[in-house]
Amino acid sequence: MTQDLLLFTFGPIQASLSAARRTQDIKTSSWIFSHFAEVAIQEAQKLGCQVIFPQMPQSGAATGIPNRLVILTEANQCAAVAGELKKAIEEERDKLSGWVQVYIKSTGANLNTNCWNEQLKEWLEFYWVGVQWDGQKKTYGAQFKTANLGIDSRKTVRHYPTSTQLGERCTLCGVRSAISDDDTFWAKIRQRAGGRVIPQRERLCAVCATKRFAPKVLNNVGLGEGFPSISSIASASFRQAVLQYWDQGTGVIIKEFLDVTDKLYLPAAHIVPTPFFEPFLKGTDEDIRRRFFDLEGAYLYPDSYEAQAIQEDTGAVPDKDDIKRARQLLENLKEVLTHLGASATFPHPYYAVLKVDGDHLGALLDGIASQDDHQKVSRAISQTAANIKNLVETNSPGRLIYSGGDDMLAFLPVDCALRVAQEVRSAYEQNLAAEGFPNQTASAGLVIAHHKTPLQSALSDVYAAETMAKEEFDRNTLVLNISKRSGELRRMSLHWSSQGTAAPIDALSELRSLIASDKLSGKFAYELEDSSSAFEQNNGYTLFKLEFYRLIKRHHSTEKWPQKTEWEAFANRFMRLWDYIPRIDDASRVKELIKWMLAMRFFAQGEHS
Ligand SMILES: [Zn+2]
Numbered sequence: 001m002t003q004d005l006l007l008f009t010f011g012p013i014q015a016s017l018s019a020a021r022r023t024q025d026i027k028t029s030s031w032i033f034s035h036f037a038e039v040a041i042q043e044a045q046k047l048g049c050q051v052i053f054p055q056m057p058q059s060g061a062a063t064g065i066p067n068r069l070v071i072l073t074e075a076n077q078c079a080a081v082a083g084e085l086k087k088a089i090e091e092e093r094d095k096l097s098g099w100v101q102v103y104i105k106s107t108g109a110n111l112n113t114n115c116w117n118e119q120l121k122e123w124l125e126f127y128w129v130g131v132q133w134d135g136q137k138k139t140y141g142a143q144f145k146t147a148n149l150g151i152d153s154r155k156t157v158r159h160y161p162t163s164t165q166l167g168e169r170c171t172l173c174g175v176r177s178a179i180s181d182d183d184t185f186w187a188k189i190r191q192r193a194g195g196r197v198i199p200q201r202e203r204l205c206a207v208c209a210t211k212r213f214a215p216k217v218l219n220n221v222g223l224g225e226g227f228p229s230i231s232s233i234a235s236a237s238f239r240q241a242v243l244q245y246w247d248q249g250t251g252v253i254i255k256e257f258l259d260v261t262d263k264l265y266l267p268a269a270h271i272v273p274t275p276f277f278e279p280f281l282k283g284t285d286e287d288i289r290r291r292f293f294d295l296e297g298a299y300l301y302p303d304s305y306e307a308q309a310i311q312e313d314t315g316a317v318p319d320k321d322d323i324k325r326a327r328q329l330l331e332n333l334k335e336v337l338t339h340l341g342a343s344a345t346f347p348h349p350y351y352a353v354l355k356v357d358g359d360h361l362g363a364l365l366d367g368i369a370s371q372d373d374h375q376k377v378s379r380a381i382s383q384t385a386a387n388i389k390n391l392v393e394t395n396s397p398g399r400l401i402y403s404g405g406d407d408m409l410a411f412l413p414v415d416c417a418l419r420v421a422q423e424v425r426s427a428y429e430q431n432l433a434a435e436g437f438p439n440q441t442a443s444a445g446l447v448i449a450h451h452k453t454p455l456q457s458a459l460s461d462v463y464a465a466e467t468m469a470k471e472e473f474d475r476n477t478l479v480l481n482i483s484k485r486s487g488e489l490r491r492m493s494l495h496w497s498s499q500g501t502a503a504p505i506d507a508l509s510e511l512r513s514l515i516a517s518d519k520l521s522g523k524f525a526y527e528l529e530d531s532s533s534a535f536e537q538n539n540g541y542t543l544f545k546l547e548f549y550r551l552i553k554r555h556h557s558t559e560k561w562p563q564k565t566e567w568e569a570f571a572n573r574f575m576r577l578w579d580y581i582p583r584i585d586d587a588s589r590v591k592e593l594i595k596w597m598l599a600m601r602f603f604a605q606g607e608h609s
Contacts, residue, residue, distance in 0.1 A: 001075075001135045002075045002132060002133065002134050003072050003073065003074060003132075003133050004073045004074070004075060004076065004077055004078035004081075004130045004131070004132060004133070005071075005072060005130065005132075005133045005140075005143055005144060005147055006049075006069075006070070006071045006073055006078040006081055006082060006128060006129075006130045006147075007069070007070055007071075007128060007129050007130075007147045007148065007150070007151045008040065008068075008069045008071060008082055008085055008126075008127075008128040009067055009068045009069065009126075009128070009151060010033075010036065010040075010067055010086075010089060010124055010127070011067065011124070012124075012125055013029075013033050014463075015173070015175075016029040016032075016033065016211070017030060017401075017409075017459070018459050018460060018463075019172050019173040019174075019208060019456075020455055020456065020459065021172060021202075021454075021455060021456070022229070022455065023227050023228065023229060023230055023233070023399070023411060023455065024215060024227040025211060025212065026401055026409075026455070026459070027227045027399075027401055028211050028212070028214050028215055029211055030064065030402040031214075032096070032211065032214065033067055034065045034402065036067070036089045036092060036093070036124075037054075037066065037069070038056070038065055039088050039089055039092045040069060040085045040088060040089055041054075041056060041065070041069065043084055043085050044069070044071050044081065044085060047073075047081055047084060048074075049071045049072060049073045049081060050071065050072040051069065051070070051071050052070040052071065052374050052375060052378060053066075053068070053069065053070040053374065053377075053378045053381075054066045054068075054069070054378060054381065054382065054404075054405070055378045055379060055381070055382040056382075064385060064400075064402030064403045064404040064405075064407075065404070066381075066404045066405070069085075070144070072133075072371075073130075078128070078130025079130065082126075082128040082130065085128075086126045089124065090124070093123070093124060094120070096210060096214060097116070097117075097120050097206070097210050099217040099218075100209065100210045100213045100214065100216075100217055101113060101116065102217075103213055103217050104189060104209070104213070106192070107188045107189045107191065107192040107193070108188045109180070109186075109188040109189050110180075110185060111179065111180075111185075112179065112180070115179060115206070116179055116206040117206075119176050119179075119205055119206035119207055120206050120207060120210065123207045127151055127154045128154075129147045129151045130147070131143050131146050131147045131150070137369075137370045137371070137372075138369070138370075140368075140369070140370050140374070141366075141367070141368050141370065144365070144366075144368070144374065148362070148365065167181055168181040168203055169203075170204050170205035170207075171201065171202050171203050171204065172202070172204055172205075172208040172212075173205060173208050175205070176205035176206070176208075177205060178203035178204060178205055179204065179205060179206050179209060180203070186198065186202070193213070193216065197212070197213075197216075226270045226272040227272075227399065228271045228297065228399060229269065229296065229297055229298065230297075230351055230411070230451045230455060231296070231297035231298040231301065231347075231451045231452075232269060232271060232296065232297025232298075233297070233351050233398070233411045233412070233413060233451075234297065234348055234349065234350060234351035234414070234451040235297045235300045235301070235347030235348065235413070235451075236297075236413045237343070237344035237348070237397055237413040237414075237415050238300060238345075238346060238347040238348070239292075239293065239300065239347075239397075240276075240277070240280055240344070240397050241337055241342040241343065242292070242333060242337070243277075243280035243281065243289060243293070244280060244342070245336070245337065245340050245342060246283060246284065246285065246289065247283070247284055248336075248340055249336045249340065250333060250336055250337065251284065251285055251288070253329055253332050253333050253336065254292050254333075255285075255288060256329060257292075257326065257329040257330070257333075258288065258291055258292060258295075260325050260326045260329065261295060261299060261326065263319065263322050264310060264314065264316075264319075264322050264323070264326065265314040265315075266295065266296065266299050266310070266313075266314065267296055267313065267314065268291075268294045268296070269294055269295065269296040269297065270294060271293065271294060273293060274393040274394070274397070274399070275394040276393060276394055276395065276396060276397050277293065277397065281293060297347070297451075299326075300330070300347045301330075301349070302326075302327045302330045302331065305323045305324075305326050306323075307320065307323060310323070341517065343415065343513065343516060343517070344413075344415060346606070348413060348414045348415065349450055349451055349452075349485075349606055349607065350414050350448050350449060350450055350451065350482075350602075350606065351411060351412070351414065351448070351449065352411070352412040352413065352414050352417035352446060352447065352448050353409070353411055353412075353446070353447045353458050353459065353461075354410050354411075354412055354420060354424070354445075354446050354462070355407070355408070355409050355444065355445045355446075355462045355463065355465075355466045356408050356421065356424045356425060356428070356442050356443070356444040356466075357406065357442060357443055357444075357470070358406035358407065358440065358441075358442045359441045359442055359443055359470065359475040359476060360440075360475070361406050361440075364377065364440065365377065373436075376435040376437070377432070377435065377437065379435060380405075380431040380432045380434065380435040381404070381405030381406050381431075382405055383405070383431045384403075384405040384406070384428050384431045384432075385403045385404060385405035385408075387427040387431070388400065388405070388408050388410075388424055388427060389403055391420055391423045391424060391427065392408075392410045392412070392420060392424075395423075396412065396416045396419070397412075397413055397416070398410050398411060398412035398413070398420060399411045399412075405428075406428070409462075414448060414603050415516075415603060415604075417446055417448070417603075418446070418505050418508055418509050418512075418603075419505070419509050421444050421446055421505070422496075422503055422505040422506075424442070424444075425441075425442045425444060425478075425496055426503075428440065428442045429441065429442070439498075441475055441496065442476070442496075443466055443470045443473075443475050443476065443477055443478075443479075444466060444469060444477075444478045444479070445461075445463065445464070445465030445466030445467075445468070445469060445478075445479050445481070446462070446465065446478060446480045447461045447462040447465055447480075447481045447482075447483065448480070448481070448482040448483065448602075448603075449461070450483070450484070450485040452485070453483070453485060457483070458483070461481050461483060462481075464481075465479040465480070465481045465491075468493075469493065473493055473495070473582045476495055476496050477494065477495050477496065477582060478493065478494050479491065479492075479493045480492050480493070480494075480596075480599065482599060482602065485607070490595060490598070490599065492592055492595040492599060493581075493582050493592070494508075494577070494581060494596070495580045495581075495582050496580075497580065504576060504577045504579075504580045506573075507570075507573045507574045507576065507577055508577070508596060508600055510573070510574075511574065511600040512600040512603045512604045513604070514570070515600060515601055515604040515605065516604035516605070518557055518560060519556060519557050519560045519561035520552070520555055520556050520557070520561070520567075521557070522601035522604065522605055523555055524551040524552065524554070524555035524597075525594065525597035525598045525600075525601050527551055527555075528547065528548065528551060528594050528597065529594050529598065531547060532590055532591060532594055534547075535547075535586065535587060536586075536587035537586070537587070538586065539586070540586030540587055540590050541578065541586050541589070541590075544593075545575055548571060548574075548575065549568075549571050552567055552570070553567070577593060577596070578593065581593060
């Protein structure tokens with residue numbers, strides 16, 4: 001039976017995701033596009049079409065449904081179906097924008113709806129290609145490939161807004177004009193929404209305003225406020241350690257600390273806990289634990305206790321003694337946690353952004369022979385998407401922006417970033433292998449940035465790092481980018497291991513925790529760096545290995561790590577990394593390996609160590 005094979009896609013996703021000032025912005029953008037994809041899938045099913053890709057996630061919550069749909073329609077119906085899908089998404093867009101308009105008008109701000117609607121109309125782009133398929137198993141692959149090539153050439157024809165953009169530009173996207181340049185307009189909205197949602201100098205276009213206020217009007221459909229700030233994410237492991245050792249001494253300190261933060265009128269963040277945090281919120285003093293969990297993460301850093309900044313945030317003049325006391329109590333926490341041997345003893349000033357993307361998925365799809373195979377890939381991707389959510393939010397204190405299965409983006413505290421990167425990469429490979437597609441790899445970009453630097457630069461860095469992993473190092477690679485607050489940039493790379501061999505990333509995580517627990521002094525990496533010129537010759541590997549063993553021997557703690565067999569075994573595991581450094585000559589490999597060691601010291605101790 002002849003049918004039409006329809007490929008349908010829409011955007012612009014990447015431009016939307018990178019126009020983000022707050023973590024909540026990027027989460028909302030991702031949610032909206034995922035929601036539109038869900039609407040299109042439902043519409044296709046309502047029209048009696050079969051959706052081959054993507055598979056809907058098992059449990060509701062739209063977190064990263066891919067925006068590229070593959071659908072089977074009745075013969076000669078692809079154009080009509082594509083039109084209906086577009087209409088369904090546009091109706092959803094208008095519904096959302098309408099609710100946000102009502103919200104803005106309810107603040108008393110005088111909104112020009114004509115200008116608003118015009119900007120919204122030019123926001124989304126749609127592309128589709130349909131080809132006929134005779135229903136024969138053997139012709140499916142070729143027809144899909146034709147459609148796939150067709151859509152890529154359609155996408156190179158970019159749409160640009162046709163209406164003239166006058167006046168002040170939107171401070172978020174910089175593309176469209178702000179919906180108003182009148183101060184009182186924004187002041188009225190700020191009064192209702194709060195200064196954290198719409199800061200003093202922010203001037204938004206209709207699209208960015210729709211995204212910014214969507215969580216205010218969409219609470220009941222799965223998108224709420226309460227996505228943690230960068231500071232809350234950076235300090236998540238510290239927060240976990242405090243909760244974990246509550247009965248051993250941190251609880252007493254927190255009780256006094258919260259009394260002080262109350263006196264200072266510090267704001268609650270209203271963070272919705274992930275499954276990872278749930279067990280830590282149970283036990284003694286549950287109410288107080290939750291109050292502590294709810295404190296904005298920025299206030300876990302002693303340097304945030306500064307009179308003028310607090311006054312700007314809270315509107316109240318803080319008492320100097322309270323400020324001093326809060327700082328002191330945070331220092332006490334660090335001491336107690338160090339004494340107890342916690343893995344995180346201070347809130348790390350840096351956070352991680354992780355982006356992982358499957359390699360050659362397009363080629364894999366181009367090569368599939370049947371509709372059945374296509375559904376197998378679809379199932380593996382959907383399974384990976386579900387696994388990724390667990391890896392980030394149940395097994396780790398991270399936050400997921402989206403997880404489409406073949407790609408993902410997440411924010412993580414520094415200490416678990418490498419482990420999660422490795423786990424995501426493995427899940428992708430294993431799920432595809434389980435469906436009969438072995439040896440699939442993925443590339444990753446990991447960016448470490450300071451919690452007080454603009455989010456936008458970390459986001460563009462992570463896209464660049466992932467592109468580098470794919471293009472410069474020929475895929476199956478992790479590129480790590482550390483942007484110090486001082487402006488210094490360190491970049492390093494590592495190939496993933498192939499299936500079945502000891503994972504090299506584990507040795508790095510091990511080094512990080514050895515330094516964090518003082519079993520090994522972080523100094524050894526600096527000493528290696530100092531003598532690095534000695535290894536710039538052909539037998540660099542042999543010389544480096546000898547020096548590495550000598551320095552481990554010298555800098556390990558005889559008290560905390562006395563077993564010679566243990567540190568020798570670690571040294572052996574670590575030296576295996578050598579084969580995974582994507583450099584040809586010994587001298588460059590040594591340099592790269594030393595960079596990784598210094599990075600692990602930085603992961604463990606932060607800047608001031
Ligand atoms: Zn904008």
